[in-house]
Amino acid sequence: MHTDTIAAIATALSNAGIGIIRVSGPEAISVVDSVFCNKFGRRILSEKSSHTVSHGYIVEPGSGSDWKKSILDEVMVVLMKAPHSYTMEDTVEINCHGGVLLLQKVLQLVLRSGARLAQPGEFTKRAFLNGRMDLSQAEAVMDVIHSQSEMSLSSSMEQLTGRLAAVIRNIREQILYELAFIESALDDPEHISLDGYEEKLYEKCNIFLDRIEKLIDSAEDGRLIREGIRTVILGRPNAGKSSLLNAFLGEERAIVTQVPGTTRDILQETVSFRGITLHMVDTAGIRRTEDVVEQIGVDKARQYAEKADLILFVIDGSELPDEREREIISLIEHKQVIAIINKSDLPVIVSDEEIKRLFSDKKDLKIVRISASEGIGLEQLERQIEELFFSGVIKENREAVITNIRHREALENAHKSLLLVRQSIESHMPEDFYSIDLMASYTSLGTIVGEQVEDDLVEEIFSKFCMGK
Ligand SMILES: Nc1nc2c(ncn2[C@@H]2O[C@H](COP(=O)(O)OP(=O)(O)OP(=O)(O)O)[C@@H](O)[C@H]2O)c(=O)[nH]1
Numbered sequence: 001m002h003t004d005t006i007a008a009i010a011t012a013l014s015n016a017g018i019g020i021i022r023v024s025g026p027e028a029i030s031v032v033d034s035v036f037c038n039k040f041g042r043r044i045l046s047e048k049s050s051h052t053v054s055h056g057y058i059v060e061p062g063s064g065s066d067w068k069k070s071i072l073d074e075v076m077v078v079l080m081k082a083p084h085s086y087t088m089e090d091t092v093e094i095n096c097h098g099g100v101l102l103l104q105k106v107l108q109l110v111l112r113s114g115a116r117l118a119q120p121g122e123f124t125k126r127a128f129l130n131g132r133m134d135l136s137q138a139e140a141v142m143d144v145i146h147s148q149s150e151m152s153l154s155s156s157m158e159q160l161t162g163r164l165a166a167v168i169r170n171i172r173e174q175i176l177y178e179l180a181f182i183e184s185a186l187d188d189p190e191h192i193s194l195d196g197y198e199e200k201l202y203e204k205c206n207i208f209l210d211r212i213e214k215l216i217d218s219a220e221d222g223r224l225i226r227e228g229i230r231t232v233i234l235g236r237p238n239a240g241k242s243s244l245l246n247a248f249l250g251e252e253r254a255i256v257t258q259v260p261g262t263t264r265d266i267l268q269e270t271v272s273f274r275g276i277t278l279h280m281v282d283t284a285g286i287r288r289t290e291d292v293v294e295q296i297g298v299d300k301a302r303q304y305a306e307k308a309d310l311i312l313f314v315i316d317g318s319e320l321p322d323e324r325e326r327e328i329i330s331l332i333e334h335k336q337v338i339a340i341i342n343k344s345d346l347p348v349i350v351s352d353e354e355i356k357r358l359f360s361d362k363k364d365l366k367i368v369r370i371s372a373s374e375g376i377g378l379e380q381l382e383r384q385i386e387e388l389f390f391s392g393v394i395k396e397n398r399e400a401v402i403t404n405i406r407h408r409e410a411l412e413n414a415h416k417s418l419l420l421v422r423q424s425i426e427s428h429m430p431e432d433f434y435s436i437d438l439m440a441s442y443t444s445l446g447t448i449v450g451e452q453v454e455d456d457l458v459e460e461i462f463s464k465f466c467m468g469k
Pocket residue numbers: 235236237238239240241242243244255256257258259260261262263264283284285286342343344345346370371372373374
């Protein structure tokens with residue numbers, strides 16, 4: 001019944017030291033065999049017996065004697081042959097050492113070698129269909145997973161509204177138009193002529209392909225979905241928030257002046273260091289203000305703070321804290337906070353003890369001293385963030401990362417189908433051939449914006465599962 005091979009990242013996407021990619025299906029062993037070799041560069045997996053662990057490297061398929069140059073990660077590979085696995089199919093689990101980005105790269109390699117990205121819950125669905133568990137057990141697994149990911153799911157939906165969804169809806173509408181046109185012409189050849197239509201459709205396909213390629217490119221560098229730790233810089237006006245953002249970026253991205261209230265609107269940038277990605281938001285300094293525009297900025301700062309994974313609270317070390325600091329603290333009591341005492345190049349009058357007191361002795365409060373304008377203490381700040389991240393206290397937005405992989409796959413499928421349409425036109429196939437691939441492309445794009453019809457009950461139950469389960 002299920003003849004294809006599926007793969008997904010099975011572990012939480014926080015840079016947790018180890019991440020597992022699970023591959024299941026009749027080709028699982030050969031797929032992994034093409035990207036995995038032992039320390040002598042030999043492909044050994046197909047010779048191994050069930051329930052064994054092999055040590056080796058993930059390499060580009062077909063890298064031959066040059067395999068060492070293409071090493072992506074050092075891994076342990078667990079082999080479980082059918083029917084002695086969770087899905088009761090041949091299953092291979094790759095235990096990677098790298099972080100989130102690396103896991104994605106390895107997964108991409110596995111997908112390119114013949115596996116397909118698993119649907120949410122598909123591993124469990126196979127376990128069910130192969131008789132490993134009954135539906136109620138399967139649903140129980142689903143409940144647990146679902147409750148954990150509910151929060152992050154809503155955030156990924158948020159990210160979907162906007163540019164990406166608009167572009168995709170637009171391409172779909174145009175494809176639908178072409179589909180309807182072909183359909184009508186075939187139905188009513190007397191009134192609607194398909195003369196010269198081939199060239200027109202060919203041109204259209206080129207335009208669609210071009211737009212989809214652009215989306216794939218933007219998925220490549222993470223612009224498609226904002227991923228990373230949602231980090232919000234808060235502080236009173238003039239504390240040095242924008243200077244901090246600029247220091248991280250190494251460029252004058254945000255406007256910095258000595259006038260309090262310089263930043264009016266939020267400013268978002270992606271910052272990466274030591275394998276961690278921060279989605280960083282610079283905000284308007286929080287204070288009471290009569291200025292309408294500034295007030296909107298302050299309100300936005302509050303909203304972003306609420307959704308943040310990490311707050312960087314910038315405090316001007318050369319001035320005494322007052323009610324502005326107290327107000328900010330009341331906003332972020334339940335958040336992961338790093339208190340940053342800035343302007344340490346000036347005579348600093350704020351002590352660690354005072355900050356701790358302001359936070360009512362919050363136990364896990366981290367305090368770092370920096371000078372944003374002089375670039376002092378940044379490394380220490382980065383190390384602090386790194387520590388919080390690797391200890392699992394703050395997490396990367398998992399759904400966004402998954403959504404990103406899923407979108408890319410859907411975009412690539414839509415792209416492939418459109419290439420097939422072009423091929424059919426080139427070889428002068430009958431028009432109903434175009435329809436088939438146009439429809440396939442329409443459907444693939446629909447999975448991104450969630451507008452594809454799901455009528456199968458089992459499909460629906462299992463689609464609520466998380467990836468990799
Ligand atoms: N001496 C010193 N001055 C700094 C430091 N960081 C920022 N400043 C100065 O403080 C002033 C305010 O800096 P900004 O980065 O604009 O502060 P902000 O918190 O973004 O201010 P708003 O956008 O108005 O809320 C500027 O004149 C900066 O040059 C620092 O580490 N040392």
